[in-house]
Structures are given as structure tokens and as C-alpha cells.
Amino acid sequence: MNKNLKKLFFVLLTLLFTLTIFARPAYIDPKMTSGRVFDQRILDINQINTYITNFAIFAQDVYSGNNSGLYWPAGFPQETYVFGAGVWVGGIIENDDGTADTTMSCGYYPNSASTEFVPGDINDASPDRPTPYNNPWDIVYISTSDNYGQPWPLKTTSGADSVVSMQDSYTEFNDMDLSYRLVPSSIPLEIEVKQTTYAWVGPLKEDIIFLKYDIQNKRSDKKDIKKCYVGIGADNDIGNEAQDAANDLLGFIDTMTVDYAGVKDTLMQINVGYQFQLESEAGWTHFPGIVAYKYLESPKATEPIDLYHDGSFIIPAGERIGMTTFNYFTIQTDPSDHIKRYLVLAGYDHTRYNPNDPEASYRPFPNWEIGVPGFPGKTEDPTAAGDKRFAMASGPFTLMYDSTATVIIGIIISKNSAEMLDKMLLAQQIYDQGWLGPVAPGQVNFDVVGMDKKVVIYWDNAQELIPDKYYSLVSDTTLPIYNPAYREYDIEGYNIYKSRTGAGGTWELLAQYDKINEYTILLKDSLIYYNAAAARYETTYYYDTVGSNTGIPYYFVDSNLTNGIQYYYTIRAYDVNFNGYAVTPSNDTIGTIPLVLEGAGKTKAAVPRSLTSNIIAGTYDLNLVSGNIDTSLIDIEIIHALDTLVEKVKNDTFTLTFGLAERSSVDTTLPAYPYTITNKNGDTVIQDIMDLDTLWVNNEKIIVLPIEKYNPYSGFIFKINDFKLDTSGWTNKDNSTFKVSVQSGLYDSSILKVENIDAARLFYHNSKEYIITWHEVVYPTFTVVGTDTFLPNDTNLTVTIYDVDNNIDIPYSNRVLGDNWHFNYSTTAATPEQCPRYLKESSAATAKVGLYFSGMKISFNYTTRPNAIVWESRPKDGDTWVVKVTPNDSNFVMTYPPINSQYKFTVTPATFAEVTESTLDNIKVVPNPYVVRSELDLDYNYRRILFTNLPDKCTIRIYTLSGDLIATINHDVEISITKDNKTTTAYDLTKGYAEWDVLTKNDQIPAPGIYIYHVQTPNGETKIGKFAIIK
Incomplete structure (x- = not known):
């Protein structure tokens, strides 16, 4: 609900956003205002829905007129808990003349709903930026969004997208724009802030959002920031807090004895400030919950800190500081300038601060007692209910030049105090164990190969072999989130997408593959629905079961494409798990609340093209080495997979070994046969299981569904087309x-x-x-x-x-x-x-x-x-x-299942035949005639003519009709690549084409007319032809 006194920042933004804030979609497009991209977006993966911006304000809907911007549970936007909040950073800058400036940069000032931060980093005007403070990537990034076509900015050391939770967000902002100073005479700290958020779904954790601030000292004078404090300033309005409706109360927990990580009666530093009320809210479906802020990580002390200024509690240098201030104020006593806001961070009561007797107003924590029974820690007396704000901070420490201080805070909303305690401990455990929570699969390793009018896509099963890290937490029977239905290995299938440009919003789904097992679902869509019994909105999923249990071929052919045109592809793994479980009357544990997550994907491009005219495809041979299997009942095929490789496939011999029978995941009354394929060095290149699917009772044969597994970097696809167990040759009690x-x-x-x-x-x-x-x-x-x-x-x-x-x-x-x-x-x-x-x-x-x-x-x-x-x-x-x-019959012929049987097969790589005159017969020029702005042109300044159906090596010379040589193209499938100061040989074995950029050797555009081309191979074979250029 709006507050009459919270208008100043809205007036400012109205001037900045004129003609831009009307008819906004759910996700706000970045708008260029005052030379900046001011972006606001919403985090909505779990039950806490909140707005965030790239100018430090969060939990406020700035674009709608500075309305409350954090509501809970999902689906009840009128049930708001925070009117606005932001990071607060204060410190002292020592001047060269011996004086010092006390200053503070405010991410959200409650009295005017304003901020002193602006989007982007301090170096926003560096040469690699298109225009100072006018950068389309200075936005709020959300990992579950296409981010207006901008790539996800956080990467792992291997270059993959770094996403921690089920919905991450990331943005950067700084305090260097003097026009945004709330007190014009105050100086900025000159800091750059990187803000990241994490969120998960599932019991308890769906009511938590984590905020991480990395605050870097980027001062132009390279000075340290002394006596620095960092924290959060928040105006947590639970519902309507205007005038007579103001009825909120505050509480805080410093330390508490709890059962944590399997250890009972642990004295633990809780570091929590919270806000609640004892009355219902008009128009709400739920009774108001508790909104809490928990410190999870704080800076380290750079020198010993006397927390209470009396020597009773010293924080040693080098230790995490924790929450050293929980200060509070009201709308009437908001700290009105940077000095007062710094005092709030430092633990002083700014309303009665006396510089001649500062200790008289030192109050790092309220002096409340147990004001409201049943609420942990200390709370206000119920008679003090009103419109409250608070600041919680950590300090003091020295933020040295170019160093970074990190603060991590969890925002937690709970129905009652007992639930709040469980969620606080869970938030601590998720943090302590390295952000353990359900997370989408990692990026799939895949390759794309351009063939004649098609692209072949290969991928591996590496993601399937990586255990879900969250399993180690939910499998612990001592924790409240214990879930015996949670799957340790939960990759269920793959989705393949295609785009002509690779830009956001242009991707189309090509194919979906689902493992053959008891989970026969493919995520198609989801819906937020109202659960009347729980009085809250929850997420349910619709599933597309068409093509479920398809099996995973690990390759896909995209056909009917145009040669010479570039296409983009990505493959994303998805998993299936369960956020809850139930016990059936027969005492079986089953998973409930299905959770399906799709991972991020790499993007790779391929160009369909004519194949090399003299290539000889790779081959293989397959031989039974040992075992009693009836070879007539199994049909194994080895397909030479990658025709284009970073490294050429070498001759290698592989061993296929079947293991002992297990139960089929398709039908538990049938067996399944695990198998392993190793190379000549004994390294495992494929390990999987063959699940039997159907029993034909009449002739007693069991048929396996066709399966295909591959390791592309070994150069083959291993494929079982058919597998039968002839049980008529098995002994039984009757024969x-x-x-x-x-x-x-x-x-x-x-x-x-x-x-x-x-x-x-x-x-x-x-x-x-x-x-x-x-x-x-x-x-x-x-x-x-x-x-x-x-x-x-x-x-x-x-x-x-x-x-x-x-x-x-x-x-x-x-x-x-x-x-x-x-x-x-x-x-x-x-x-x-x-x-x-x-x-x-x-x-x-x-x-x-x-x-x-x-x-x-x-x-x-x-x-x-x-x-x-x-x-x-x-x-x-x-x-x-x-x-x-x-x-009983002496003529009985016994047959055997494949246990302990071994095959060996050798993969022979592709080679090239000697070029003859007929090899060059099919060489063509595409397009012919060439017309400016052909479909093959990448843009107006990048024209292309293709020479197709070429052998592996040749030289192409282009002449005018008068015999002048205007261009030479050397075509070779073997090239050298230098990486990390090492030169290696790479191969593009099927590249049977070469490009000409339609420029002469003097970089001039050739005139319209007829041209002659001459193709010559190393062994002297030639082909002469002609083509036309038309403008």
C-alpha cells in the first residue's frame, strides 16, 4: 500500500521515466533514462515474490509508483511484507590534511524511497563500453530468463554459466553519480556493488531468498575506507502501516541454544532481526507471518572489535564479525542525513547522539526483554506496535583499496515462530554446505556436425553420472527436510533447441527425449493454483506424456536444411525429483510434489554443407571373445559417429562386457543387463544398463527396446537394435x-x-x-x-x-x-x-x-x-x-543369457581416396549467378559464394574472362590450431566446400560479369568452370 510520505523518489523517477512506465509487461524491458538503463524485475521461483532493481532498491515496485514490492505466499500480491529495502554502507575517509569525512551510501532511504546508487560498475565509461552509462547489459539478470538476449554474465573457470540455485539473479551498481547524493555536500564512498540472489523451491526453503553483496573499494585516490559498516536498511511493512493501521513489532536474536547439524544443545550465533504483528490484516486470506533477516556471512574483523564498548565481548581480528548492530527507528525518526545514517550503522541512537558524550547513546542492540511470549530472542512490548524500520549491520572493519567485503543475508518468511526457527537453521545449513539445494543440471557436452542439407547433433551422458548435491542434505534422517524419495541421480532426459540467430526469443524446440524408466513425464508447462486446504498458492505441473519413455539416442539429425546457412543449437538436460514424500498403506515410500528443472545450455553453430567428394567413411568389426551368449539373438551395430572432430579419431579397440542381471526399471519382473565398454587402455568410455521391456509369452522371447549409447570422443555410437533371450533353451522344473x-x-x-x-x-x-x-x-x-x-x-x-x-x-x-x-x-x-x-x-x-x-x-x-x-x-x-x-531330454540344447560375455570391436577412422578426374565432376558454384544480398550473405558487408563438392585438399583460382587472377582460395580439411602456446592439428573431415568473400586480392568488389574458376588438387587433377555476378 502507498504511503503519503514516500513520494520523493517516485517524483524523481516520474521525470526520468516519462512516456516509459505505462503498459509495462510482467518483466520490465530496460529503459534508457538520463543516459542509464534503469531495470526492475521480479523474482518469482518460490513463495517469496519480490522486485529487485539494478540501482540497489529491492522489495519495492518502483515502476508502479513506489508500492510495496515483496509478497508472500505466491499468488497473493496484496499480502505484502516489505515496502522497500536496500544495502547500506558507511565509512570514514581520512584526508591528507589530518581531517576525516564520515560518509554513507544508502541503497534505500525509507523516508523518500530513494537511493544513492546507479546502475553499472564504476568503469562504465571504459573503452570497451559502447557509450558511457548507456549499456544494454547493465540490467538485472535472472537465470530463468532470456535477459533481453544478453548472455548470463557469471561463468565457471571452464567458461560455463555459473548458476547456483533454481533461480539466481545478478546485477551491479555503484555510488559515483553525485547527482544522486541525498545530501549534496556528502561525498560518495566510491564503491562498486555486485548483488546476487539465490532461491529454491521445496518444503521450508521455498520461503527463503538469499542476497549476496560483494562490495569493492574502487576509490580514485586509492585510499582505504576506515571504520566501515555494511548491512541492510529495511522498511518492513506487514500490510497497511499507514497512520492508525500501523501495528508492527520488532524482535531480534543474537545467540540461541539449538539442535544443529545433528548436535544437540549447540550455542549458536543466530544473527537475526525480524518483524511481526499480533493482529490480522483486512482483506488478507492468511494471518500475517513473520519476516526475518538472517546474517549468514559478514566481513572479517581487521582489528579486534569491542562489541559493547566495555571489554565484555571482543571479536578477534581475522574472525567473521557477524551482526554487530540491530538498530530501529520510525517514520518520524528516520535518520535524515548521511551522518545520522552512519551512526545507525555504528550502533548509536541517532535521535539522542551527543558528540561530547557519544557512549551515552551507544545501543548496538535494543534493551528489550521477552516482550511477547512465544517469540524467540527479545521483542518489543506489544504496546510499542507501530510503523517500524530497522537497519542491521556488521562492522567496524577497514575496507582496503581494491578489496572486497562480502555480506550474505537470508530473507525468511514464516507462519509462526517455531517454523521461523526451522527455516533459519535450514538457511544456515544451505549456506554452510556450499549452497546445497535443488539445482538444475549442468551444461551438456555436445557437438554439431554440418552435413549435406542436414546437421547431426551428438551429446554425451556425463550429466547423468553426477549426483545431485542436495541429496546429501535431504537424505540425513536427523534434519527436518529429510526426504527418502529424493533421487541422488535424477537426470531424466534432454531437450534440443534450434535458432537461426542464437538470440533470445528465437529458439524452437526440436526434440524431447525421456529415459526409459518409471518416470514417464516431460515438463510442458506449469500453473500456479490455489490450495484451499493450505490457504496458499502452489505450483503444479502439466506434463506432456507424448513420446515419454522414448529412450535417449544421444544423437539427433536436423534435416531438410539449406546448405551454407548457419544454424544454432543447444541441448539442455532436465531432471525429475520430488520435493516431498508419502508413505502408502502398504508402507511403500513414494515421491510427491514433482520437481522438474531444465539446465542451461551451451550454444553451438553448424553450417550444412556439401561433403568432401573423396571421403571414405569409417568402419568397424565386432567379434565375440568369450561367454555363452547365443550370438544369433543379439544385433549390435557400431556407427562411426563424428565425421568432424577437434582431434582425428584414431584406430582403437574396445571391449564390451555384460554384467550380472539386475531388475528392469521398465518392468521389475524382467531382468536388465548392465554393460561396460572400455578402450584398449582399460578406460571406461560407456557404462549403462540394458532394460528388457517386453515378454512374449507365446514363444518365450524377451525383446529389448532399441538403445543407443555413445562416447563421441571415441568416434562411435554403440547401438543394440534387437536383443532376445530364447528361454526355450533354459532348464526349468518341467524339462x-x-x-x-x-x-x-x-x-x-x-x-x-x-x-x-x-x-x-x-x-x-x-x-x-x-x-x-x-x-x-x-x-x-x-x-x-x-x-x-x-x-x-x-x-x-x-x-x-x-x-x-x-x-x-x-x-x-x-x-x-x-x-x-x-x-x-x-x-x-x-x-x-x-x-x-x-x-x-x-x-x-x-x-x-x-x-x-x-x-x-x-x-x-x-x-x-x-x-x-x-x-x-x-x-x-x-x-x-x-x-x-x-x-530330461538328451537332445535338449541349452542357451544362455549374456552374463559375463565379452565382445571386442575396432573402430577405423574415415580416410580419403586418391582424387581422380571424376572426383571433381560435381564441383559447383552456389549461388550461380550470384546476386547481391544473396541468402548466403551474412550481412551487407559480408558476401559469400560457395564452391561445393570439393575433395579434402585443393586450390581454387578465380580469373576474369581476360585471364587476370583476382582471388586464390586454399582449401584443406586439415588445419593448425594454436592454444595455450601449443599448436595442434584439427580436422574438418566432411567440409567439402570453400567460401569466397566476393572480394579481389586487393580487397575490391569485383564488377558484374562472367568469371572463370580453376580447381587443382595436389596430385594434379583439375576442374575448370564459370559463374556470373549480377548486381
């Missing part, structure tokens, strides 16, 4: 006899019984013989190994099981059914917790009944039904049992 015998030891073979389990047969190794060896494990003292507990001198039995046919050991796992072993005879009623690795006399009866392994089970004591093992005659260390499987 074979199963027998177990005791080879050594005293256990009675006659009470043993072995069975084949139909439900588990897909995980069956299908071996004719298994050897079970028993082992005793005894520890002299109480011992814990992993999840297993061993009592002193207690006998524990375990086994190893060797699959003779497949030459492997079957691994232990507590999966009830799978390609593994465990103790427990039941394969229907058992749970993983009832499937141990060790047997002892005190083991549960279910575990002592029998042994499961790879689709079979043995009862230890079978009479009329399975009974527990006879412990007195139990197997001893080294005893062996043998299980034999004999087909």
Missing part, C-alpha cells in the same frame, strides 16, 4: 531334474531339496552345475561389519556359490528374487531384511529354512515341508555341496 548332494561334510543329503522357481527364472544363470562352499566366521570380541553384528566366539555360517558353466561367483544380495544369493527359503513372503548373508543359531527361523540363489532354492530340512537347518550337524568350514541340473 529338467535338479539334485543337490553333499560332497564333503556330515550334513544329511537326504533331507535337502532343491527347486527351480518359475517366478525367478529370468534371473537364472542356466548353468548345469553350481558348487556351494561353506565358511565359518568367528570373532573373539563383539564386532560390527557394515550392517552385520557378530557376538563374541559365536559361529556364523556363510557361503560362496560358483557357477561352473559361466565361470563366475554368484554375488550376495538381500534382493528376494534376483541374480544373487541369500539365506531364506521363501521367495514370496520374505522381505530384504529377512534375507541375511550370515546364519547363526539365533538367526530368525525364516532365514534358517533354506538358501536362495539365482532362480533356485534349497531347503535345509525338507520332510513334508521345509524346516529349519539341523544346527547340531550344520556344515563346517570348507564343506561343499554340488547342485546339478540335468535336462
Whole structure:
């Protein structure tokens, strides 16, 4: 709501923004005013929606007439909590004559809603800028926006976009414009401020916004800023605070005993100031919450600080200062000049400051007691309710010339004080653990290759192998944000985009790919909806399920393109996770509140072009090395992938190895076969799993969906077109006899019984013989190994099981059914917790009944039904049992799944054939005739004529009809690149064209007419033709 006394800055902006502030869209376009780009935008990713600017003011809607600009929850813009706020920085400049100037730069002055900062950095007039203070990139950048076509300014060391949260923002401003000084006689500090914000969604954290200020001393006289204080000045109006409606109260928390990071009763410096009220607001759906500001990072003390000026609390030099001031005032007592505002930052009551007795007014923190029961720390008495402002600061310290001080503050809104405490601790934990929160995937590695009238796009799966950092936080059962449904590896698919220019707003979606698993969703759109039960607006997602579970081919062909035209592409990974979880009546944990995030993407350009006329494509050969797989049932294809490489593909030999069966993520009753591809050095180039999808009951064949995986920098795509398991060649209880015998030891073979389990047969190794060896494990003292507990001198039995046919050991796992072993005879009623690795006399009866392994089970004591093992005659260390499987039909032909099978294949790179006369027959000039402003011209001053269908190397000479040589073009697919003082050879193996810029060797535009071209190869082959230029 407007306040009558908050008009001065609006009057100023009205003059600046005349003819520009009407009919503004949701995101304000940057406007050029007084030679500056004044930009205002809104942060809206989570429940706190707030305006920010590039001139230091935040939480105020400046463009609408200085209205309150921070509301909560999302969808309730009338429920506002902040009228305006901004960074405050004060300090003392020592003059050469021994005097000193006390000054302060104010990011938001409540009484006039004004600022002393202007957009951009101090060097805004440097030579690399187009016009001083007229730069289109001095805007507010938001990571979820196209930023008016400007690239994201923050980069990692590798050059990728640096985005920390689900919605970052970034802007820069400085205090050097003297016309913006609130007190004309005051001098600027000459500082440059880089402001960054972070925000996440999800329980608790969706009600927090983080502000980071990097404040740099850029003084032209290179002097230090002494006794410097940095902080926030805020006018937090909860609803209507005008006149009689003013009813806000303040509170602050210095230290508090809390349970933090798993440690109980921790005395913790909280550093929080907050504002609340005890009355409802007219027209609000919700009862007003609490708005809190928490210091998370402050500058370090440059010398010891006597916080209370009495020696009772000293902050040592080198330590973080923390919040040293929580000062407050009202609309009637706003600090009216830079000296009074500096006093506020320094902890003095400016309304009664006496320079002859300054300590009498020193009040770094209010002297309140517990004014309102139930609110933490100290608060005002309810009788003091009114229109409040406060400043919280950190200092004093010396901000040396060219050094930077960092302040990080979290703004937190909560329904009540208990929730506020949880959110404060979560904000601290997110900061302490390096900004851990849900974040979009990183940039995808990809390449684009221009081919004839098409572009081929290849990408890798590196992002899929990176765990979500936030998992380490939400998997902690001691934290209030514990979420067992949160996925550690959550990349779900990829979106491919295309643009003719690469500019913002020009991108179109080419393709979407979704992994084959239980998550069959592609994010299409989202909607803010009203949750009546929670009395708040929340985000729900609509999902496009068309083409879901498509699988990921890792390459895409964009066809029907025009040769010679440049196209831009980007690939963005997206993930699927869950912000909440629920427990079903059957005690299963399921994810709720789906969270889908799309990452940023690199941009790469490609030009479709004619191919080199003498290229010979790369080849491969594939051979089975070992294993029992029926090779007629698997169709593997190796595709020579990258025809254009930074480094030429070298001959390499790769090994493909299948692992033990796991459960298919598509259908958990079916198996999946992991596989690894390594190069000749043993390095892994592909590691993935082949999920079986369909069981054909009639002929007992399982078919895998076509899958394609690749590592482009190894030069191939590995593709399984078809995969079948012919289970008709597998033994089962109907076509074979199963027998177990005791080879050594005293256990009675006659009470043993072995069975084949139909439900588990897909995980069956299908071996004719298994050897079970028993082992005793005894520890002299109480011992814990992993999840297993061993009592002193207690006998524990375990086994190893060797699959003779497949030459492997079957691994232990507590999966009830799978390609593994465990103790427990039941394969229907058992749970993983009832499937141990060790047997002892005190083991549960279910575990002592029998042994499961790879689709079979043995009862230890079978009479009329399975009974527990006879412990007195139990197997001893080294005893062996043998299980034999004999087909009833002597003509039965056994087939095998691919476990432990290996292939080898060699990739041979592309080469070039010797050029002959016929190789040059198809050389053409495009366009012919050439007309000025052809579609191939990049702009009016950059004309292009293409020579197409060229061999890998040749020289093109262009002549007039009179025989004058006007241009020479040397075409070669092999070029040298110098990087970091090193020269390497690069290849563009399919570049069968060359460009002419339509300039003579003297940089003149040739006259209209007919021209002759002559193409010559190194081996002497030639081609002569002609083309025309028309104006």
C-alpha cells in the first residue's frame, strides 16, 4: 500500500521515466533514462515474490509508483511484507590534511524511497563500453530468463554459466553519480556493488531468498575506507502501516541454544532481526507471518572489535564479525542525513547522539526483554506496535583499496515462530554446505556436425553420472527436510533447441527425449493454483506424456536444411525429483510434489554443407571373445559417429562386457543387463544398463527396446537394435531334474531339496552345475561389519556359490528374487531384511529354512515341508555341496543369457581416396549467378559464394574472362590450431566446400560479369568452370 510520505523518489523517477512506465509487461524491458538503463524485475521461483532493481532498491515496485514490492505466499500480491529495502554502507575517509569525512551510501532511504546508487560498475565509461552509462547489459539478470538476449554474465573457470540455485539473479551498481547524493555536500564512498540472489523451491526453503553483496573499494585516490559498516536498511511493512493501521513489532536474536547439524544443545550465533504483528490484516486470506533477516556471512574483523564498548565481548581480528548492530527507528525518526545514517550503522541512537558524550547513546542492540511470549530472542512490548524500520549491520572493519567485503543475508518468511526457527537453521545449513539445494543440471557436452542439407547433433551422458548435491542434505534422517524419495541421480532426459540467430526469443524446440524408466513425464508447462486446504498458492505441473519413455539416442539429425546457412543449437538436460514424500498403506515410500528443472545450455553453430567428394567413411568389426551368449539373438551395430572432430579419431579397440542381471526399471519382473565398454587402455568410455521391456509369452522371447549409447570422443555410437533371450533353451522344473548332494561334510543329503522357481527364472544363470562352499566366521570380541553384528566366539555360517558353466561367483544380495544369493527359503513372503548373508543359531527361523540363489532354492530340512537347518550337524568350514541340473531330454540344447560375455570391436577412422578426374565432376558454384544480398550473405558487408563438392585438399583460382587472377582460395580439411602456446592439428573431415568473400586480392568488389574458376588438387587433377555476378 502507498504511503503519503514516500513520494520523493517516485517524483524523481516520474521525470526520468516519462512516456516509459505505462503498459509495462510482467518483466520490465530496460529503459534508457538520463543516459542509464534503469531495470526492475521480479523474482518469482518460490513463495517469496519480490522486485529487485539494478540501482540497489529491492522489495519495492518502483515502476508502479513506489508500492510495496515483496509478497508472500505466491499468488497473493496484496499480502505484502516489505515496502522497500536496500544495502547500506558507511565509512570514514581520512584526508591528507589530518581531517576525516564520515560518509554513507544508502541503497534505500525509507523516508523518500530513494537511493544513492546507479546502475553499472564504476568503469562504465571504459573503452570497451559502447557509450558511457548507456549499456544494454547493465540490467538485472535472472537465470530463468532470456535477459533481453544478453548472455548470463557469471561463468565457471571452464567458461560455463555459473548458476547456483533454481533461480539466481545478478546485477551491479555503484555510488559515483553525485547527482544522486541525498545530501549534496556528502561525498560518495566510491564503491562498486555486485548483488546476487539465490532461491529454491521445496518444503521450508521455498520461503527463503538469499542476497549476496560483494562490495569493492574502487576509490580514485586509492585510499582505504576506515571504520566501515555494511548491512541492510529495511522498511518492513506487514500490510497497511499507514497512520492508525500501523501495528508492527520488532524482535531480534543474537545467540540461541539449538539442535544443529545433528548436535544437540549447540550455542549458536543466530544473527537475526525480524518483524511481526499480533493482529490480522483486512482483506488478507492468511494471518500475517513473520519476516526475518538472517546474517549468514559478514566481513572479517581487521582489528579486534569491542562489541559493547566495555571489554565484555571482543571479536578477534581475522574472525567473521557477524551482526554487530540491530538498530530501529520510525517514520518520524528516520535518520535524515548521511551522518545520522552512519551512526545507525555504528550502533548509536541517532535521535539522542551527543558528540561530547557519544557512549551515552551507544545501543548496538535494543534493551528489550521477552516482550511477547512465544517469540524467540527479545521483542518489543506489544504496546510499542507501530510503523517500524530497522537497519542491521556488521562492522567496524577497514575496507582496503581494491578489496572486497562480502555480506550474505537470508530473507525468511514464516507462519509462526517455531517454523521461523526451522527455516533459519535450514538457511544456515544451505549456506554452510556450499549452497546445497535443488539445482538444475549442468551444461551438456555436445557437438554439431554440418552435413549435406542436414546437421547431426551428438551429446554425451556425463550429466547423468553426477549426483545431485542436495541429496546429501535431504537424505540425513536427523534434519527436518529429510526426504527418502529424493533421487541422488535424477537426470531424466534432454531437450534440443534450434535458432537461426542464437538470440533470445528465437529458439524452437526440436526434440524431447525421456529415459526409459518409471518416470514417464516431460515438463510442458506449469500453473500456479490455489490450495484451499493450505490457504496458499502452489505450483503444479502439466506434463506432456507424448513420446515419454522414448529412450535417449544421444544423437539427433536436423534435416531438410539449406546448405551454407548457419544454424544454432543447444541441448539442455532436465531432471525429475520430488520435493516431498508419502508413505502408502502398504508402507511403500513414494515421491510427491514433482520437481522438474531444465539446465542451461551451451550454444553451438553448424553450417550444412556439401561433403568432401573423396571421403571414405569409417568402419568397424565386432567379434565375440568369450561367454555363452547365443550370438544369433543379439544385433549390435557400431556407427562411426563424428565425421568432424577437434582431434582425428584414431584406430582403437574396445571391449564390451555384460554384467550380472539386475531388475528392469521398465518392468521389475524382467531382468536388465548392465554393460561396460572400455578402450584398449582399460578406460571406461560407456557404462549403462540394458532394460528388457517386453515378454512374449507365446514363444518365450524377451525383446529389448532399441538403445543407443555413445562416447563421441571415441568416434562411435554403440547401438543394440534387437536383443532376445530364447528361454526355450533354459532348464526349468518341467524339462529338467535338479539334485543337490553333499560332497564333503556330515550334513544329511537326504533331507535337502532343491527347486527351480518359475517366478525367478529370468534371473537364472542356466548353468548345469553350481558348487556351494561353506565358511565359518568367528570373532573373539563383539564386532560390527557394515550392517552385520557378530557376538563374541559365536559361529556364523556363510557361503560362496560358483557357477561352473559361466565361470563366475554368484554375488550376495538381500534382493528376494534376483541374480544373487541369500539365506531364506521363501521367495514370496520374505522381505530384504529377512534375507541375511550370515546364519547363526539365533538367526530368525525364516532365514534358517533354506538358501536362495539365482532362480533356485534349497531347503535345509525338507520332510513334508521345509524346516529349519539341523544346527547340531550344520556344515563346517570348507564343506561343499554340488547342485546339478540335468535336462530330461538328451537332445535338449541349452542357451544362455549374456552374463559375463565379452565382445571386442575396432573402430577405423574415415580416410580419403586418391582424387581422380571424376572426383571433381560435381564441383559447383552456389549461388550461380550470384546476386547481391544473396541468402548466403551474412550481412551487407559480408558476401559469400560457395564452391561445393570439393575433395579434402585443393586450390581454387578465380580469373576474369581476360585471364587476370583476382582471388586464390586454399582449401584443406586439415588445419593448425594454436592454444595455450601449443599448436595442434584439427580436422574438418566432411567440409567439402570453400567460401569466397566476393572480394579481389586487393580487397575490391569485383564488377558484374562472367568469371572463370580453376580447381587443382595436389596430385594434379583439375576442374575448370564459370559463374556470373549480377548486381
